[in-house]
Amino acid sequence: MKFDSTEYLVGDFYDELVQSDGAARKHARSLVDYFSNMPAKELLERQHAADSTIVDMGISFTIYSEGDNIDRAWPLDIVPRVLSGTEWDRIEAGLIQRLRALNMFIDDLYNDRRIIKDKIVPADIIDSSTNYLQACKGVSPRYGVWANICGSDLVRDGDGTVYVLEDNLRVPSGVSYMLENRNVIKRVFPSLFRDHSVRPVSEYPTELSEMLESIAPASSDGEILEVVVLTPGIYNSAYFEHSYLARTMGVELVEGGDLMVGDDDFVYLRTIDGLTRVDTIYRRIDDTFIDPEVFRSDSTLGVPGIMRAWRAGNVALANAPGSGVADDKVVYSYVPEIIRYYLSEDAIIPNVPTWRCSDPAHLDHVLKNLPELVVKPANESGGYGMLVGPHATKAEHEEFRALLKANPRNYIGQPTLSLSTAPTLAGDTLQPRHLDLRPFILQGKDVEVTAGGLTRVAMRAGSLIVNSSQGGGSKDTWIVEDMD
Amino acid sequence: MLSRAAERVYWAGRYLERAENTARIVQKYAHLLLDLPSEVGLDWAELVRIVGAAESFEESGLPDDESAILQFLLADPKAGTSLAFAINMARENIRNLRDLLPHETWENVNELHRFAADNLGQAAAGTDQFEILGNCIERCQQINGTLIGTMSHNSPYHFLTLGQSLERADMTSRVIEVAATYIQQNERIIRRYGSTLWTNVLKSVSGFQMYRQYRQPQVIGIDVVDFLLRDQAFPRAIRFCVENARKSSAALPNSDHVCNALQRVQLELLGSPEDDTSAEDIDDLVDTLQVRLADVHLAIVDTWFLPREE
Structure with a gap:
């Protein structure tokens, strides 16, 4: 297949839109036709239109560099990434299954610890996790759900299999960009949407708002509920999203200083009309900063006493503190067993095979095969502190060899996946670039999954780094109905 | 809010x-x-x-x-x-x-x-x-x-106006203090440079033109002080600023405490100066005004910025 008379070369990877024989994949046929008939000049014009729309709409992200906060325009590639409705239905079922099981797991860990007693997950893995918070023991949030908002990272390997790479259960971000990407692409290619049946994503703020109301304390049932979004403030890299979500849900965006815990252990909002009771807090602050009385006493971002209020059942926190215990990369390796244990089902979406360095035999394997593997620390996010074996130098291998031996519990090893690609504008031609996918799953009274999610794409040829903080871009993600 | x-x-x-x-x-x-x-x-x-x-x-x-x-x-x-x-x-x-x-x-x-x-x-x-x-x-x-x-001229706007009005009143009070020190100058200097001094006092609050339009043609010290204290139409006169702050406060919830504090500033401004009003009298008045304005600020903080449990 060709784009503007330039042959599009699918490499040794699975391409989301084009088969290895060069023909368009069935679900992407009309989209590929559309773009292959577009002259390079028009492609560039459309990309330019998208870029200006992003600037005009103020869609930005903040990076912290050399002591300064810089607002950057959000990078969006104009060629959508397309998945078939049939495939998506299976992925969606897999994501729902996974989050249900993970929430049962977290609730169990902080209460009966049956899964440990039944020797499915070893106690020391949990007890040594920095994300297992003693202050959360004995609490059971509404519906037994701890991680209400989950942003799992999915990747597709060379043979077309989709894996869950990680479960982001703490404060996953990116959903605002998923929503804005769709808005921008609709403006730039209005006709495309008339010709395709693309599942909508715009309901997310409503679904988020309904979920947050559903988990409010039972004592507030029947009353008008006060939901707020708690942000660390304008210097946070995800502030755009915090402000966006508060605005689209029509709730207050607050900082720690806006909230206080009364002598009655309820949480109040400081307003010019006086104190107003708060029912649910969608907090975008990490666990350890949330309450200086319980965790980091130097935190000025949190609210003193909020853990007391939460433990008393007087306020809902989303996600619940301590949810991150299931977000540990060593715990990740047990997820298939966790799903089987709680739901008596096999995992619908597989895990990436994972060697736990806490296990001497696994550690040995990782050390021997370091140049072929990816090594990740158990508790980092954003792609920091990891080693991509095939892309690393000898010195970096040695550095990680030492790190692994010194603290094996803190690392896992995984095979280097051949991430799938999709046509992406590079210069004035479309070229394959690696990507992943972050869908967002909400669980309160019910479970909802976004149709698609945020596709992140590495903008440099051959690169696997998709993080926007490190030069990655994004794509609108389409779930299209199969037509026959 | x-x-x-x-x-x-x-x-x-x-x-x-x-x-x-x-x-x-x-x-x-x-x-x-x-x-x-x-x-x-x-x-x-x-x-x-x-x-x-x-x-x-x-x-x-x-x-x-x-x-x-x-x-x-x-x-x-x-x-x-x-x-x-x-x-x-x-x-x-x-x-x-x-x-x-x-x-x-x-x-x-x-x-x-x-x-x-x-x-x-x-x-x-x-x-x-x-x-x-x-x-x-x-x-x-x-x-x-x-x-x-x-x-929109709703709550956020009223807080903006409050901040502006109080700051403006405070700055004007400082300028009046300066005018008082000029009045103390000896007669010869006043005769020679008085007009320059008063004109400058007015100009430092953008008030020269408005003063000339609505007051007598000569610029006289005590009259300048009166203008800056009590004029009801000049937006940098203290009385005008305080009235402006009162209107904004009245549009906000639970404003009694703040309105009362503003009322106490206005009370200090009653009555015009006599010809024999001394520089000390003006100094005393300005000191009192500054204390009252500080009270208004505290009332604002107390009422709206630090809500407490009832």
Whole structure:
């Protein structure tokens, strides 16, 4: 297949839109036709239109560099990434299954610890996790759900299999960009949407708002509920999203200083009309900063006493503190067993095979095969502190060899996946670039999954780094109905 | 409306106003010094007292010459009374209010901030001082114009007005204090330079033209003081500022405490000065006014920024 008379070369990877024989994949046929008939000049014009729309709409992200906060325009590639409705239905079922099981797991860990007693997950893995918070023991949030908002990272390997790479259960971000990407692409290619049946994503703020109301304390049932979004403030890299979500849900965006815990252990909002009771807090602050009385006493971002209020059942926190215990990369390796244990089902979406360095035999394997593997620390996010074996130098291998031996519990090893690609504008031609996918799953009274999610794409040829903080871009993600 | 947002809008109003006033007062004072011989006894140190920076300037240990003083009052971003500091603080508050204020406000205050950072050092050194300060004043006025013209006149706007009005009343009270010291000058100097002095007092609050239009043709000291204290139409007269603050407060919830505090400021302004009103009387009045204005600020903090459990 060709784009503007330039042959599009699918490499040794699975391409989301084009088969290895060069023909368009069935679900992407009309989209590929559309773009292959577009002259390079028009492609560039459309990309330019998208870029200006992003600037005009103020869609930005903040990076912290050399002591300064810089607002950057959000990078969006104009060629959508397309998945078939049939495939998506299976992925969606897999994501729902996974989050249900993970929430049962977290609730169990902080209460009966049956899964440990039944020797499915070893106690020391949990007890040594920095994300297992003693202050959360004995609490059971509404519906037994701890991680209400989950942003799992999915990747597709060379043979077309989709894996869950990680479960982001703490404060996953990116959903605002998923929503804005769709808005921008609709403006730039209005006709495309008339010709395709693309599942909508715009309901997310409503679904988020309904979920947050559903988990409010039972004592507030029947009353008008006060939901707020708690942000660390304008210097946070995800502030755009915090402000966006508060605005689209029509709730207050607050900082720690806006909230206080009364002598009655309820949480109040400081307003010019006086104190107003708060029912649910969608907090975008990490666990350890949330309450200086319980965790980091130097935190000025949190609210003193909020853990007391939460433990008393007087306020809902989303996600619940301590949810991150299931977000540990060593715990990740047990997820298939966790799903089987709680739901008596096999995992619908597989895990990436994972060697736990806490296990001497696994550690040995990782050390021997370091140049072929990816090594990740158990508790980092954003792609920091990891080693991509095939892309690393000898010195970096040695550095990680030492790190692994010194603290094996803190690392896992995984095979280097051949991430799938999709046509992406590079210069004035479309070229394959690696990507992943972050869908967002909400669980309160019910479970909802976004149709698609945020596709992140590495903008440099051959690169696997998709993080926007490190030069990655994004794509609108389409779930299209199969037509026959 | 969140208390924190209310507090930030209030301070954005105060610092914007302070920046404009500081730029104007330095600009006019520099002009005044050009017109007066040294026997009048005015110097740059007097300017430090006018803007209320005497204490912090002394602590800084800087020499009290023109260049050190202007650097301190204009360009030093660490000096809490400097123009650079006021602009930084206005920007920081507005930056935190981007969701609430018209977005041009953020762009404009950012441009003001960049302009100030690039040029105030030069202005302090005496180069293009008049133009640079004039430019700062205009940029502040542009921001005010945007806010007045494009922002809904509801709670956030009322907090902005409150901050602005109180800051303005405070600055005018300082200028009146200066006028009182001029009245104390000996007769010969008053005869020769009085008109220049009073004119400058009026100009440092943009009041010369309005005074000339509505008061007698000669500019007389005691009448200038009366104008700046009690005029009901001039927007920088204390009475006008306080009335403006009262209107905004009355539109906000639970405002009794604040309105009462403002009422107590107005009570001090009753009655016109007699011909024999002395400089000490004016000093005493200004001192009382400043205490009352500080009480208003505390009442605002207490009522809206620090809500407590009932």
